[in-house]
Amino acid sequence: MLRELGALLRREWLRYIRTPVWIISSLLVPILYLILFGQGFNYPGGPAQYLGAPNYISYFAAGMVGFVALTMSLFSGANVIFDKGLGIVKRQAATPAPRSVIFLSPLIFRSLIALLPAFLVLGLAILLAHIPGFVGLTISGSVGVLGAFEIVIAVLVLALMFNALFLAFGFALESPQSYFGIVNLLNLPILFTSNALYPPGVGPDWLHQIAEYNPVSLCVNVLRENLFGSSSYYPYIPEVYLMGLLAWAAAFISLAVVLGRRALRTP
Amino acid sequence: MPDAIVCENLVKVYGGVIRAVDGVSLDVPEGEAFGLLGPNGAGKTTMVSILTTLVRPTSGRAIVDGLDVAKHPEEVRRRIGLAFQVSTADGELTGRENLEVAAGLQGIPAPEAHRRIRELLEQMQLAPAADRLVKGYSGGMRRRLELAVGVVHSPKILFLDEPTLGLDPQGRAGFWDYIRHLRKDTGVTLFLTTHYLEEADQLCERLAIVDHGKIVATGRPDELKQRTGGDTVVVKPSHGEDLAPILSAVPGALAVQVIAGAYRVKCDRGEAMVPLIVTACDRAGVEIASVEIRKPSLDEVFLELTGREYREEDTEHGGWASERLGQMRGGRP
Numbered sequence: 001m002l003r004e005l006g007a008l009l010r011r012e013w014l015r016y017i018r019t020p021v022w023i024i025s026s027l028l029v030p031i032l033y034l035i036l037f038g039q040g041f042n043y044p045g046g047p048a049q050y051l052g053a054p055n056y057i058s059y060f061a062a063g064m065v066g067f068v069a070l071t072m073s074l075f076s077g078a079n080v081i082f083d084k085g086l087g088i089v090k091r092q093a094a095t096p097a098p099r100s101v102i103f104l105s106p107l108i109f110r111s112l113i114a115l116l117p118a119f120l121v122l123g124l125a126i127l128l129a130h131i132p133g134f135v136g137l138t139i140s141g142s143v144g145v146l147g148a149f150e151i152v153i154a155v156l157v158l159a160l161m162f163n164a165l166f167l168a169f170g171f172a173l174e175s176p177q178s179y180f181g182i183v184n185l186l187n188l189p190i191l192f193t194s195n196a197l198y199p200p201g202v203g204p205d206w207l208h209q210i211a212e213y214n215p216v217s218l219c220v221n222v223l224r225e226n227l228f229g230s231s232s233y234y235p236y237i238p239e240v241y242l243m244g245l246l247a248w249a250a251a252f253i254s255l256a257v258v259l260g261r262r263a264l265r266t267p
Numbered sequence: 268m269p270d271a272i273v274c275e276n277l278v279k280v281y282g283g284v285i286r287a288v289d290g291v292s293l294d295v296p297e298g299e300a301f302g303l304l305g306p307n308g309a310g311k312t313t314m315v316s317i318l319t320t321l322v323r324p325t326s327g328r329a330i331v332d333g334l335d336v337a338k339h340p341e342e343v344r345r346r347i348g349l350a351f352q353v354s355t356a357d358g359e360l361t362g363r364e365n366l367e368v369a370a371g372l373q374g375i376p377a378p379e380a381h382r383r384i385r386e387l388l389e390q391m392q393l394a395p396a397a398d399r400l401v402k403g404y405s406g407g408m409r410r411r412l413e414l415a416v417g418v419v420h421s422p423k424i425l426f427l428d429e430p431t432l433g434l435d436p437q438g439r440a441g442f443w444d445y446i447r448h449l450r451k452d453t454g455v456t457l458f459l460t461t462h463y464l465e466e467a468d469q470l471c472e473r474l475a476i477v478d479h480g481k482i483v484a485t486g487r488p489d490e491l492k493q494r495t496g497g498d499t500v501v502v503k504p505s506h507g508e509d510l511a512p513i514l515s516a517v518p519g520a521l522a523v524q525v526i527a528g529a530y531r532v533k534c535d536r537g538e539a540m541v542p543l544i545v546t547a548c549d550r551a552g553v554e555i556a557s558v559e560i561r562k563p564s565l566d567e568v569f570l571e572l573t574g575r576e577y578r579e580e581d582t583e584h585g586g587w588a589s590e591r592l593g594q595m596r597g598g599r600p
Contacts (some may be wrong), residue, residue: 003371003376004374006371007370007371010367014364015360086358091416266322
């Protein structure tokens with residue numbers, strides 16, 4: 001099991017490092033968002049408007065981390081569809097390697113790789129706060145070791161759950177067109193029903209109800225509550241949001257396992 | 268010899284209507300090179316997919332190395348190797364890396380895998396290109412890599428699905444040499460599908476000719492060729508006249524058959540028959556469009572068993588594969 005998993009993880013890695021355009025663009029896009037949108041949308045207001053964040057860019061940058069983890073996962077299923085078209089998945093299925101390994105290797109790799117741009121955004125946002133002419137993320141809380149750990153886990157779990165879901169679509173669907181149809185259908189609604197980009201107070205009440213339970217919101221809450229030390233703005237401690245996120249992840253990953261198993265079953 | 272592969276009344280129905288495999292029974296003893304020969308769409312790839320656990324049979328049984336493929340797919344996968352019709356190598360990886368991934372998926376420990384991969388790269392003459400990305404490989408190199416991936420774990424039974432599809436005659440002959448060496452060195456049981464008659468003739472000890480999911484004949488290539496019983500002279504009249512009475516009366520004509528407007532006269536030696544046939548037609552005042560001698564061949568066997576030209580059947584399906592078949596046949600010596 002481990003040898004087979006290792007072989008496929010190595011394949012993922014080799015394919016990753018041989019597509020520099022993808023690496024660079026996946027790192028550059030969130031940075032551009034941060035610089036273009038983040039700087040442009042720097043609305044006035046303080047902690048009261050932005051759930052404890054000292055300003056909008058701080059609020060936005062924390063949201064971007066969750067957003068990046070989501071968008072990185074959108075592409076993982078596309079690779080599976082291309083691999084299927086090239087017969088690579090069939091080749092893997094014809095080996096005695098456990099079916100779970102065929103699903104787990106891209107899941108693990110893609111989720112870990114998603115952490116790179118996500119935390120690059122966080123680092124850059126913190127850096128921007130110290131560069132004249134730019135606004136950036138100001139950490140106003142005291143993030144301890146536990147807080148930092150919670151942040152990493154929250155982003156990783158978010159990446160895992162969406163990667164699992166979109167990989168499952170990749171295994172289940174045959175054409176890139178239908179896959180991107182699904183991506184298009186889910187991507188923006190997931191984002192815009194979260195509190196990643198919009199501060200509370202914008203939009204109708206029902207949207208806020210949804211936003212409270214959106215997994216991206218739950219992940220971002222873990223970040224914001226830890227970064228801005230703003231527990232008074234949140235009804236729960238970060239661990240509660242993390243538990244909520246884990247519940248979502250359990251549901252999504254179960255769904256992905258069902259879809260993936262069906263897709264990998266011998267026809 | 269125990270049987271490496273046994274099929275009992277194997278059926279695969281797709282979508283409730285298409286009987287891709289329609290009651291196939293066959294057995295392949297260990298160490299044999301067995302071929303499924305038939306036109307595109309005859310059900311050959313489906314047969315391979317069932318035997319390699321990639322597709323479940325609708326009914327019937329398939330036993331590979333003593334194991335039922337439907338009941339013990341994982342055990343079967345350990346014992347078999349497979350080269351697909353279309354190269355499944357990862358273009359973004361080098362030849363060596365592709366083999367390393369394949370060895371890993373077979374659970375081979377790294378030191379052993381490295382030794383085996385070096386050996387295979389040498390054997391398949393891929394060593395100089397081993398560390399180049401596969402996307403730069405030629406068609407022949409990809410086929411050889413596909414074969415190497417299929418045998419990286421030294422399987423007992425090797426399945427080759429149209430192994431030389433798309434190769435030029437030279438590349439094909441080279442590939443056949445690799446297969447012959449492989450068989451000599453390892454004694455592996457070979458199950459191959461092909462629509463190249465020459466390939467079946469060259470590589471297989473025994474053949475099954477398949478058409479529309481059914482086996483129409485089984486035997487050694489020479490046995491099958493003998494079935495046509497000597498030469499055939501094919502005569503086409505210019506204006507669609509009935510030649511049967513004239514041709515049957517020619518001395519030496521063993522039988523006369525009409526297939527697609529062409530009269531096929533069975534005889535011992537075609538060369539001796541042609542002048543007699545021409546004279547007979549001339550006397551009867553019938554103009555002949557063409558006369559052709561056909562020696563016993565698998566084309567002839569297929570034609571007599573199915574009533575269709577091998578080539579015609581293929582073009583009916585149209586598309587790229589038939590073009591390839593046409594090219595191949597045009598290029599045959």
